[in-house]
Amino acid sequence: MGKASGTDWKRLAKTGDAQIDTSDVPELGDDFFERAELHVPPKQAVTMRLDADVLSWFKEQGAGYQTRINKLLRAYMLAQQRRRS
Template identity: 50%
Template sequence: MSETRIIKQSDRAKLRDRTDWDRVRNLTDEEVERAAREDPDWEGLLDIDWSKAVLVVPAPKKAVSIRLDADVLDFFKSEGRGYQTRINQVLRSYMEHRRKEAEDA
């Protein structure tokens, strides 16, 4: 499990002030490229041809009230932030599976 770091709103300004934006603005493309290649979070993403990428704007979500069994809700919440998104993903998977079944019939 990743370590959670809570930052108070009053501390955000202090964190923002620690960035040396002049240094960042003056980085060359080569320096940015080198830093990205040394960053393990970018592994496998730098050599992708993004020129044909298509921006997909998801449809806005609708707020609903839904009754869930307590243990189901507890399970999704126990996995951390984003539990509503995960519930939506499970429902979407079910929906797509059923649509595919209907098309194949």
């Protein structure tokens, strides 16, 4: 199993926005957003054989099932890369 983060997620979930100290984080101004660039990794179309029940389950979750499959594959890839380094 992975290492625990040590974050108190239950306490954090109950914390309101007004209670969060952002004094050490400057606000991003209009200048930042005018210069900001969106970088999206390129996609490549592939043909892939999946078990019918697996594909059905993803499709039942609604639109964006291919994106969800990609996110899961990416999470697995990153986890394997971390294990190997």
